[in-house]
Structures are given as structure tokens and as C-alpha cells.
Amino acid sequence: MTDAAFPADITPSPGKQGLWARYLRRPAGVAALAVFLLVVLVGLFAPLIAPHDPNFVDFALTQTPPAPGHLMGGDSAGRDIFSRLLFGARTTLYGAAVACLAGVALGVPAGVAAGYFGGPADRICSWISDAAQSVPGMIVLLIVAAGTGGDFTVLMVTVGAFMAPGYYRMSRSKTLAVRNEPYIDAARVAGLTHTKILYAHVLRAVHAPVIIQSALTAGVAMGMQAGLQFLGIGTASNPNWGQMMNDGFRTMLTHPLILLWPSAALGVTIAALAFMGSTLGDLVSVRTEPVSRRARPAAPPRDEGARSGDLVHAVEDSALRVENLRVTYRTPDGDKQVVRGVCLDVAPGEVLGIVGESGSGKSQTVFSTLDLLPAEGHSTADGVWIAGRPVGDLPRAKRHALLGTRIGYVPQEPMSNLDPCYTIGNQLVEPLRAVHELSKDEAKERARAILVRVGITDPERVLASYPHQISGGMAQRVLIAGAVAGNPSLLVADEPTTALDVTVQAEVLELLRELQQEYGMALVIVTHNFGVVADICDRVAVMKDGKIIETGPVDQIFTQPGDPYTAELIHASQDDTESRAELDAAWNKAGRTVRT
Amino acid sequence: MKTETNETPLLAVDNLVVDYRRGRTTFRALKGVSMTIGTGECVGLVGESGSGKSTLGKAILGLTDVTSGSITFDGSPITHLKGAARRRLAADLQVVFQDPYGSLDPTLTVGQILAEPLTAAGTSRADAHRAVAEMLDHVRLPADTVTRYPSEFSGGQRQRIAIARALVRRPRLIVCDEPVSALDLTTQAAVIDLFIDIQRETGVSYLFVSHDLGVVRRICHRVSVMYRGECVESGPNQTITRNPEHPYTRRLLLASPVADPARQAERRRSWLGLQSPTGSPVP
Numbered sequence: 001m002t003d004a005a006f007p008a009d010i011t012p013s014p015g016k017q018g019l020w021a022r023y024l025r026r027p028a029g030v031a032a033l034a035v036f037l038l039v040v041l042v043g044l045f046a047p048l049i050a051p052h053d054p055n056f057v058d059f060a061l062t063q064t065p066p067a068p069g070h071l072m073g074g075d076s077a078g079r080d081i082f083s084r085l086l087f088g089a090r091t092t093l094y095g096a097a098v099a100c101l102a103g104v105a106l107g108v109p110a111g112v113a114a115g116y117f118g119g120p121a122d123r124i125c126s127w128i129s130d131a132a133q134s135v136p137g138m139i140v141l142l143i144v145a146a147g148t149g150g151d152f153t154v155l156m157v158t159v160g161a162f163m164a165p166g167y168y169r170m171s172r173s174k175t176l177a178v179r180n181e182p183y184i185d186a187a188r189v190a191g192l193t194h195t196k197i198l199y200a201h202v203l204r205a206v207h208a209p210v211i212i213q214s215a216l217t218a219g220v221a222m223g224m225q226a227g228l229q230f231l232g233i234g235t236a237s238n239p240n241w242g243q244m245m246n247d248g249f250r251t252m253l254t255h256p257l258i259l260l261w262p263s264a265a266l267g268v269t270i271a272a273l274a275f276m277g278s279t280l281g282d283l284v285s286v287r288t289e290p291v292s293r294r295a296r297p298a299a300p301p302r303d304e305g306a307r308s309g310d311l312v313h314a315v316e317d318s319a320l321r322v323e324n325l326r327v328t329y330r331t332p333d334g335d336k337q338v339v340r341g342v343c344l345d346v347a348p349g350e351v352l353g354i355v356g357e358s359g360s361g362k363s364q365t366v367f368s369t370l371d372l373l374p375a376e377g378h379s380t381a382d383g384v385w386i387a388g389r390p391v392g393d394l395p396r397a398k399r400h401a402l403l404g405t406r407i408g409y410v411p412q413e414p415m416s417n418l419d420p421c422y423t424i425g426n427q428l429v430e431p432l433r434a435v436h437e438l439s440k441d442e443a444k445e446r447a448r449a450i451l452v453r454v455g456i457t458d459p460e461r462v463l464a465s466y467p468h469q470i471s472g473g474m475a476q477r478v479l480i481a482g483a484v485a486g487n488p489s490l491l492v493a494d495e496p497t498t499a500l501d502v503t504v505q506a507e508v509l510e511l512l513r514e515l516q517q518e519y520g521m522a523l524v525i526v527t528h529n530f531g532v533v534a535d536i537c538d539r540v541a542v543m544k545d546g547k548i549i550e551t552g553p554v555d556q557i558f559t560q561p562g563d564p565y566t567a568e569l570i571h572a573s574q575d576d577t578e579s580r581a582e583l584d585a586a587w588n589k590a591g592r593t594v595r596t
Numbered sequence: 597m598k599t600e601t602n603e604t605p606l607l608a609v610d611n612l613v614v615d616y617r618r619g620r621t622t623f624r625a626l627k628g629v630s631m632t633i634g635t636g637e638c639v640g641l642v643g644e645s646g647s648g649k650s651t652l653g654k655a656i657l658g659l660t661d662v663t664s665g666s667i668t669f670d671g672s673p674i675t676h677l678k679g680a681a682r683r684r685l686a687a688d689l690q691v692v693f694q695d696p697y698g699s700l701d702p703t704l705t706v707g708q709i710l711a712e713p714l715t716a717a718g719t720s721r722a723d724a725h726r727a728v729a730e731m732l733d734h735v736r737l738p739a740d741t742v743t744r745y746p747s748e749f750s751g752g753q754r755q756r757i758a759i760a761r762a763l764v765r766r767p768r769l770i771v772c773d774e775p776v777s778a779l780d781l782t783t784q785a786a787v788i789d790l791f792i793d794i795q796r797e798t799g800v801s802y803l804f805v806s807h808d809l810g811v812v813r814r815i816c817h818r819v820s821v822m823y824r825g826e827c828v829e830s831g832p833n834q835t836i837t838r839n840p841e842h843p844y845t846r847r848l849l850l851a852s853p854v855a856d857p858a859r860q861a862e863r864r865r866s867w868l869g870l871q872s873p874t875g876s877p878v879p
Contacts, residue, residue, distance in 0.1 A: 182699040186761065189657050191686025200712065204703045250805035330870060357780040358751075472645075501644035502807055506851035506867055531853030534860040554857050555619045572781040573855035579833050580638065583792065592796070 019208070022283050032275035039269050043089040050083040054239040063255050066266040072261050075247050081261055084239040088262065092222055092269065095156045096167040098216045099221035102160025107167025108210055112202055113263055114168070115175025116194070126172075129165040137162045141224075145233045152234045152544070159224050163217045169214055171206045173583050178205045208284050215277030219270040226266055241266050309343040309541055310549035316388040319490045319522030320369065321345040327364045327373065327546075338364050339379070340546040348489060351516060351523040353533040353554075355569065356543035362526050363579075366494055370409060371399045387489050404435045408483030408521075410493040410512075414475035414500075418467035425463030432485055450481045473504035477511065484515055491516065494526045509535055530573045534558065542566045598655060604671055605632035606801050607656065607769055612665035614651050618722030621711070625651040627825040628665065633769065638795060638802040640816035640833070642848065643810060647822040649805045653771045656803065657691055658682050670768070686713065690762035694774035696754035700746040706757055713765050731760040733792060752783035756790065763794065769801045788815050809849055813837040821845045846870060 023029050042049070048523070051069070061074030072081035107129075109403045114125040141158055148154045178184065178201065187197045228234055229242025230249075241262040248259025307324050315321055327339035339361040346352040356362040368379035384392040386406055391399055403409060413418045418427060425447065432443035444463075451459035454477045467475060476496065483491060493512065497505035511534055516523045525536060533540055533554065541555045542550045561567040580588075614626040624646045634637045645651045654660040656667055658677060667675045674685060690713075693699040700709055714724040732741050735756040746754055755775060762770050772791070776784040792815060795802065806812050810820055813833060814818060820830035821842065829842040840846050850867035854860050 144776045181701075182693040182695050183701045185657075185659055186657065186691060186693060186699055186758075187712065189681040189689070189691045190685060190761070190765075192712065193683065196716060200704075201701050204701070295734045357782060455644060502809075503644055503847060503851045506853070506864075509853070510864070510868070525705075529853065530781075530855035531860065534855050534857045535853040535864060558855070560858055568782060570855050573810070577785075577810065579813045579837065580792070580815055580817055581832075581834055583814070587796065 019280075019283055023279060026279050026283075028275050029279035032279065035268060035272040036276060039089050039265075039272070040093060042086050043093045046086040046090050049085045050080075052080040052083045053151045054079060054083040054087045055237075056080070063251065063258070065257065073257060075244065075258055076245070076251055078256075079239075081244070081258065084244060085261055085265055087239040088241040088244060089265070089269075091152075091238050092225065092266070095152065095159075095225040096218040098153055098156040098211070099160040099163060099225075100218050102157045102327055103163035103167050103217055104210060104214065106161060107164035108171045108206065110164075111168040111171030112175050112198060112206060115172040116179055116202060118199060122172075125168065129168045133163065133165045137224075141228060142233070145228070150234050152238075153229060156221070156225065157233060159221050163221065164188075166217065167210065167213060170209050174206050174209055175202050179201055179265055200446055208280075212277050212280045212284065215273045215280065219273040219277075222266065222270055222273075262263040306547070307341040310551045311343050311345045312539075313345050315385055317347055318345040318385060319348045319350075319383040319387055320524065321383070322365075322369055322381055323384075325368060325379065325384075326366060326381065327361070327368050327377060327379040330378070332375040335371045337369065338546050342543075342546075344541050344548065344551070346490070346522045346524055348522050349516075349520045351525065351538045353514075353537035353540045354524065354526045354543060355528065355530065355533055355540055357528055357569070359545075360543040361546035362543045363494055364546075366492055366524065366526050370403060370407060370492060371396065372409075401435075404431055404486050404488075406488055406490060408486065408488035408491045410476070410480050410483050410491065410496045412495040412498055414472055414479050415467060417479060418475055420467050422466075424465050424467065424470070428463070428478070428482055428485065431482065435486060436508075446485060447481070450485050451478070454478075454481045454484075454515075455507070456481075471504075473500055473507065476500060476508055480508070480511060480515070483521065484521075487519065488521060490522045490524070492524045492526075495528070496525065497532065498528070512536065530558075530570045542569065558562065603634065606635045606637075607633040607672055607803070608666075608668040609652070609656070610666045610668070612652065612655060612667065613663045614648075614655055614660060615663045616660075625825055626655070629822070629825075629827050631820050631827065631830065633801050633803055635768070635801055636795065636799045637817045637818065638791075638804055640812035640819040640836075641803060641805045641822060642807065642812055642819055642836075642845075643822035644807060644848075646824070648825040649807075649822045652772055652822070653691075653773050655804060657689065657771055658685075682687050683716075686767075687717065687765050688768045690765065690767040690770045692755070692758050692762050692770060692772045692775045694778055696751045696758065696778055697746075699758050700754055700761075702746055704745075705742065706744055706746065706749075709746070709757065710742070710761050710764055713761065717765065719836075727764055731764045731792070734763060734794065735760045741748045750783075751779050752787060755779060755783075755787055759787075759790065759794070763800070766798065767800060769803065771803045771805070774807070775804075777806065777808065784811065791815055809837050809852055821848070845871065 004381050049398060057078045059078045060073070061070060061080065063075045063076055064070065066073045070080050070082065072085065075084065086480070110125045114122040141155060144158045145155060160274040184197060184201060187201060192200070226242035226245065229240050230246045232243070232246065234240070237341060244262035245259060248262065249253065253257050311321065311323070313321070321347070323343050325339055326337065326340040328335045328337050340366050342361070344352065344354070354362045364373070364377070367373050368377070369384060373379055381392055383390060386402060391402065418424070425444070428447040429440070429443045432438050432442065432446055438446065447463065448459045451462060455473065456462050456477055462470060462478065471476070496512065497508050500508060510530065512523065512525070515521070525532070527533060537554050539551065539553055541548045542557070542563065544565055550557065550566050552562070558570060559565060609629060609631045611628045611630055612626050613624065613625050613628055615622045629648070631639065640651045641652060651660060655662050658674070661677050665675070669685065669689065673830055677685060709730040710731060711724040714727055715721070719727070728742060729739055732739060737753065737756055737760070746757065749757065757857070765865055776787050779787060788811060791802065794800065802815070804812065806854060816833050818831065819833050819836040820827050821836065821840070821844065822828070823844045829836065829840060829845050836845060837849065840849055847867070847870050850863050850870065854863055
């Protein structure tokens with residue numbers, strides 16, 4: 001009950017690296033950005049760097065090949081291609097910017113409003129968005145061109161309007177996701193108006209995807225713009241790439257270079273935008289760098305020579321025995337050791353509790369024993385024995401085959417460990433058939449029997465149900481049924497009751513106890529709750545900072561904890577603390593001093 | 597700290613009914629619940645998931661629509677308050693949510709998060725800055741917390757930030773929706789003691805929603821037990837968490853394991869005695 005568990009001098013973890021810093025570490029992204037910036041600079045400073053007036057006609061230059069002074073030669077009207085290309089970048093960028101702005105202005109506010117308010121606003125906006133997508137764009141553009149005399153800006157706004165549904169759908173779905181976050185509710189309770197919430201919270205969440213979408217939209221807009229100009233639609237007085245391509249197209253057979261220059265410029269610019277967009281998209285959707293299984297695993301954990309935990313059974317008498325287990329995780333800040341030399345064992349018919357707070361390494365210990373560590377984790381041990389047999393050196397496939405036969409595993413989150421696409425029956429029967437080579441009917445019969453055993457009174461209905469149709473407690477019973485269906489000699493349960501209601505917790509613990517005794521299994525139960533330990537365990541290993549700080553029989557640990565931390569954990573179990581009335585009485589007696 | 601019985605309660609909920617509509621079916625989440633909270637009092641609301649305890653908290657905060665019944669805050673009805681009137685209530689009525697990760701906007705600094713309720717009410721930046729620094733001290737966080745982002749803090753630290761946000765306008769009632777159930781036990785203890793200290797310092801009232809009778813026992817003066825949208829039992833903390841009358845409350849009490857092997861064995865036997873005759877639990 002002290003603040004010791006919560007030191008005042010906190011050392012927060014280093015903040016996430018900014019998106020920008022992470023972007024600059026992607027070579028493709030950097031190259032694409034450099035190309036795009038070059039195009040932008042060229043567009044901005046075209047009047048300064050262009051060697052000639054782009055519209056100046058010199059008949060001597062007509063269809064000439066590249067030469068000094070005219071880097072790319074002359075077009076069929078006798079104008080300098082290089083200068084026209086530089087000025088064309090301006091037009092292209094301006095058009096793409098207009099289209100993107102129009103798309104953002106139309107799509108994002110509508111999408112955010114539809115996602116945030118829902119109801120009729122959502123239905124009307126979505127209907128308009130769907131309708132807009134079913135209109136043939138080119139025809140509308142041609143009509144607009146005819147109606148406005150080919151006004152370039154109006155045309156690009158129209159292109160933007162066709163891009164708006166993309167922005168709309170993206171900002172609507174992002175808003176819907178944010179809308180259900182508790183911080184939005186907290187902001188409402190804090191007295192913020194809807195406008196302020198949209199501005200302060202929702203737009204912040206939407207802006208990153210909008211930027212990514214814009215990179216892709218700009219590319220598409222450039223393509224459409226070039227297409228229109230190619231057809232001769234739009235103001236002809238400004239040099240532009242589409243018109244240049246048209247010029248080159250007509251003389252393609254005799255002077256192919258004239259077509260090459262503008263096509264290459266357009267292609268490279270669009271590709272740069274696409275690369276920028278996809279790199280940004282990668283970075284936003286994945287917060288940490290992905291690690292593939294084939295990538296370099298974390299360096300083998302160092303043996304620090306510090307072993308912790310006691311081994312009390314002979315190897316041949318143990319259901320599970322782990323010696324000097326070490327686990328390392330690869331993180332962006334280097335390798336981090338989370339388990340440091342843990343030793344533990346459990347005999348058949350014995351219940352071992354591994355207790356600790358989050359970050360103590362208790363789950364990692366269990367995962368590495370089961371060989372279920374994620375790809376960025378790496379574990380080594382001096383030895384792992386299951387049912388008296390060493391398994392540490394077995395190949396991965398053989399090791400995994402032990403799961404379901406020798407070892408049963410009950411996870412913490414029952415719902416996320418059932419596949420929502422398959423019925424419970426399917427998920428129970430398939431492993432039985434695969435692992436135990438039972439026929440379909442035998443497997444079904446066994447699944448039904450085991451469901452009845454775990455306290456499900458109507459197994460037929462549960463077998464035919466999908467995971468979302470049953471409660472969390474029922475799902476945990478199903479998973480326990482699956483874990484014990486193969487008659488394992490060792491059952492490993494990782495916080496099996498934490499996600500459940502208190503009343504269901506008690507039922508699940510009772511079930512685990514019954515099954516453990518009935519099958520004579522060894523049970524390893526990971527928990528943070530000493531109440532669970534008191535309820536079910538024979539022996540306890542207390543973990544802190546990746547080490548076992550104390551092991552012992554349950555009675556001894558509770559009556560004479562050898563480590564102050566153990567005592568603190570036991571004491572933190574709220575069930576037995578002083579009631580508020582007692583606390584207030586003591587406080588009144590002490591003269592009502594605050595903050596002692 | 598308990599209120600006199602003849603005093604008007606700070607919050608009174610009378611015969612409250614809340615329906616959730618999903619397509620054509622309606623689900624009655626609250627079936628006529630009544631309760632009161634006095635000034636400086638902490639009232640616990642206990643029950644399992646789906647019992648309606650969080651719905652009651654949401655209805656009081658105006659986050660869900662009320663079908664019938666009434667909610668009175670400090671003598672005036674707030675049942676159907678909307679818009680500006682509801683926003684004015686923010687000065688008196690605040691919330692701490694369960695999820696220490698989702699309840700803080702990850703894109704804002706802690707300083708921005710804490711200043712938001714103040715600036716929304718028109719407080720000047722300088723005053724807001726002062727109030728935020730003071731609140732951080734209240735919840736025992738260092739002053740440089742303001743420039744950091746929520747992702748840099750642990751669950752317990754984030755919950756302290758959420759408490760500071762709830763306190764920053766000096767409200768008279770805070771609805772605490774399972775504020776410690778996502779935390780480690782030792783962190784839970786520290787955060788509960790913080791709640792108690794703050795109540796003693798400021799005289800704020802709490803509606804403390806929890807599924808854990810142990811937590812409720814330590815912090816609450818009175819407790820109401822919810823079951824399937826109804827309040828099945830309410831009374832002083834000592835009675836409810838030690839000698840409850842309603843069978844459901846007794847089941848709930850006996851279901852929570854106690855950190856003492858001998859007493860837990862005793863408790864488990866009593867709990868098994870409460871189960872259905874066949875011994876197999878009711879699914």
C-alpha cells in the first residue's frame with residue numbers, strides 16, 4: 001500500500017521515433033522524395049533555369065536532335081523541348097495540387113462528419129459518394145471542358161471531385177475507429193463541443209492517411225491531366241506534358257525522342273509519388289519495424305551466470321523441467337533480455353504457480369517452454385525436458401507436435417484464440433483428427449464428451465455455434481476442452497481467468513482443479529493474483545525482472561514469504577484489506593492529516 | 597465523510613430505465629435502478645459484465661440516452677440535458693475510464709490533454725498551465741510530465757494522468773468506470789489510495805464502478821450490487837462486502853479468491869455449496 005510500487009522519479013520509455021525520422025531510414029522513400037522535390041523545385045524555378053522561352057518558335061530547331069544549347073532538341077513546331085519540359089512541370093504540379101485540394105475539401109469534411117455523427121448524415125453522404133463513383137468520369141470531364149471552354153482549373157477541380165469518394169471513405173472509416181475510443185467520450189464529458197472534438201482529436205487521427213491518400217491521388221490526377229491535354233483539352237498557351245506527348249506521338253515513328261522526354265518525366269513523377277505514398281502507408285500502419293522469421297533473430301541471450309529458481313524433482317520424475325532459461329527480444333533500441341536464467345520444474349499431479357506483475361517475464365517463460373515465442377524473441381536454455389525427455393534440441397515441427405498431445409495450453413484471452421470464421425465444433429474436431437488420427441465421427445464424439453466434461457450442458461448447440469455466439473466464460477471452457485482433449489500430461493494456463501468475470505473465474509478455476517486431479521496432469525498456471533495461487537497451487541515461483549526471486553510450497557510462501565517483494569504482492573491482494581470505514585476511522589484518529 | 601440523511605444528495609437516480617436498440621430488437625440494460633450519492637461520499641457499483649453497471653455510469657454522464665426515470669444532480673434534473681447545458685455540467689461531473697490506453701489521445705502531450713477541459717471552458721492558457729502543474733502534483737507525477745506523450749507512461753501512470761484530467765476542473769462528482777481493473781495489483785493499491793487521498797483533500801464524490809468486491813471494500817462507503825440490469829442489494833460497505841443477504845452477492849463475494857490458502861479452501865467450499873445441486877456450474 002505504499003507508493004514504492006509507483007516511484008515518483010519515473011523513467012518513461014523513450015518515445016516512439018517520429019514518422020519523419022523513420023521515413024528517412026527507408027531508401028526507396030528517400031529516393032522517391034528526392035525525385036519529387038526535384039520536380040517541385042524545377043516547377044517553381046522554371047523561369048530562372050529554363051535556357052529558352054518555351055513558346056519561342058525557331059524554325060531551324062524543328063525536330064532537331066539533342067545538341068548543346070538545346071539539351072533535348074526541338075519539337076515539331078521548333079520550340080526548345082527542355083524548356084517546355086521545365087515549364088510543363090509547373091502545369092502538372094499545379095493541376096495535381098488543385099485536384100488534391102478539391103478532393104480533400106469535398107471528401108474529408110464529409111467523411112469525418114459522416115463517421116462522427118452517423119445516422120442520416122452518414123447515409124446521405126455515403127449515398128452521394130457511391131453515386132459519384134458510378135458516374136463515368138471522362139464523359140463528365142468532356143462536358144465540363146465543352147461548357148467552360150476548356151478552363152484548366154475548373155477541369156482539375158472536376159478531377160478532384162471524382163477523387164473525393166476515396167478521401168470520403170478513408171476519413172469516414174478512420175473516424176469510425178477513433179469515434180469509439182474512450183478519449184472521445186472523455187472529451188465530451190470534459191465539456192468540449194463537437195466542433196472542438198473534431199478539430200482536436202478526430203482530424204489529428206485522420207491527417208496522416210489523408211497525406212498518404214494525397215500522394216496516390218496526385219499521381220492519378222497527373223495521369224488524367226496528361227490524358228486530357230493529350231486530347232487537346234485545356235488551355236493551350238501554357239506548355240504542358242500531355243500536349244508535348246501528343247506532339248511526340250504524331251512524329252513517333254520518325255522522331256521517337258520527342259515522345260520520350262515528356263513520357264519519362266510524367267512516369268518518373270507519378271512513380272515517385274506512388275513510392276512516397278506506399279512508404280508512408282507502411283510506416284503508419286506498422287508502428288514497429290516488421291521482423292520476418294527468416295530475418296536475423298535476436299542474438300542468443302547471454303548466460304549471465306545468474307540462475308534463479310529451484311529444481312526439486314528428478315529429471316525422470318518431472319512433467320516439465322527447465323534449466324537456465326534465457327529469453328531475449330529484439331527491439332528497435334537493441335536486444336532486451338526479459339528472462340534471465342530461470343529454472344523450474346513440475347511433477348505429474350502437481351500445480352505450479354508462476355506469479356509476477358506485468359513485465360516480470362512470467363508469460364515469456366511459458367511461451368518459450370511451449371516454443372511459442374514471436375519471431376522477434378529468441379530463447380535458449382541449458383535444457384528443457386517434457387515428461388522426462390529432453391526436447392530442447394528437437395526440430396521445430398517435432399516440438400510443435402508435442403502441443404496437443406503431451407502439452408495442453410489455455411490462453412488468457414479466450415475470444416481472440418478462437419477463429420471467428422469457424423464453428424466451435426470445427427475448431428475442436430479438426431485438431432483431434434489431425435493430431436490423434438481419429439475418424440470424423442470418433443473425433444466428434446470425443447469433442448462432445450469433453451464439452452460435457454467441462455460443464456457445458458448443451459454440447460450440440462455449442463458445437464454448432466460460432467465464437468461470437470457464446471460468452472467469454474463458455475469460450476474459455478471450450479479452450480480448456482480443446483487443451484485436455486488430447487490427454488496431455490502437462491497443462492499450461494496463461495492467466496486463464498484474468499479476462500473473465502469474478503463468478504466465471506471461480507468456475508473456471510474449479511474446472512481446472514477437477515480436470516487436473518482427474519487426469520493426474522501437471523498444471524503450470526501463470527497469474528498475477530495471489531488469490532488464484534492460494535486457491536489452486538501446490539508450489540509457487542515468484543518472478544520479478546526476468547528472475548525467479550523465490551520458490552516454495554504454497555503454505556510456506558504465504559506464512560513466511562522469504563522476499564519482501566513476495567510479501568508486498570500478497571498484501572496487494574485487495575480482498576483482505578481494511579475497509580473504507582476502518583481507513584476513515586484511522587484517519588480521523590490521526591487528526592485527518594492528508595498526504596502523510 | 598458520510599452525508600446526513602436529511603440533506604439533499606448530490607446525485608439522485610430514480611427508477612432509471614435504459615434500452616439499447618439494435619436493429620429491431622431492444623435490450624433493456626437498466627430495469628428501473630435507483631440510487632443516491634452524497635457529497636464527499638464514494639458509492640460502489642458492483643456486478644459482472646452485462647449487469648448494467650457501466651450503463652448507469654454512462655447515463656449519468658450523458659453518454660447514453662435514457663428511456664425513462666430521472667437523474668438529479670444537486671437538485672436539478674439532468675436526465676435529458678443536451679448541448680450547452682450538458683457541457684456546463686462538465687465543471688461538476690467528470691469521468692475516469694477503465695482503459696488506461698484508449699482514454700488518452702496518443703497524438704497529444706499530457707499537458708495538452710490536461711489543459712483541454714480548462715481551455716474548453718474558457719480558462720486562459722497561463723491559468724490552465726498553473727492548474728495542470730498543480731494537478732500533476734496532486735496525482736504524484738513529476739512536473740515535466742506535461743511535455744511527454746501518453747505512450748511514454750505505464751498503465752498506472754496513465755491512469756494517474758486520467759485522474760488528473762478528471763480533477764482539473766475541480767468537479768463535485770467523478771464517475772470511475774473500473775478505473776483500476778486493468779492495472780497490476782500493487783499498482784491498483786497505489787491508485788486506490790490516491791483516489792482516497794484526493795477525496796479527503798477535495799471532498800469530491802465518487803461513483804465507483806467495479807467488478808471486484810475487494811477494491812470496492814477499500815474505497816467505498818456504500819455499495820450497490822447490480823445483476824441483469826437491476827440493483828439486487830445495497831447498503832453500507834461493511835455489510836455488503838462481509839455479510840451480504842442476497843444470494844447473488846454472496847456468490848460474488850465467495851467467488852473472489854482470497855490470498856490465504858486455508859481461508860480460500862474454506863471460501864471455495866462455501867462457494868461450491870451455493871452452486872446448483874448437480875455440482876456442475878450453470879453455464
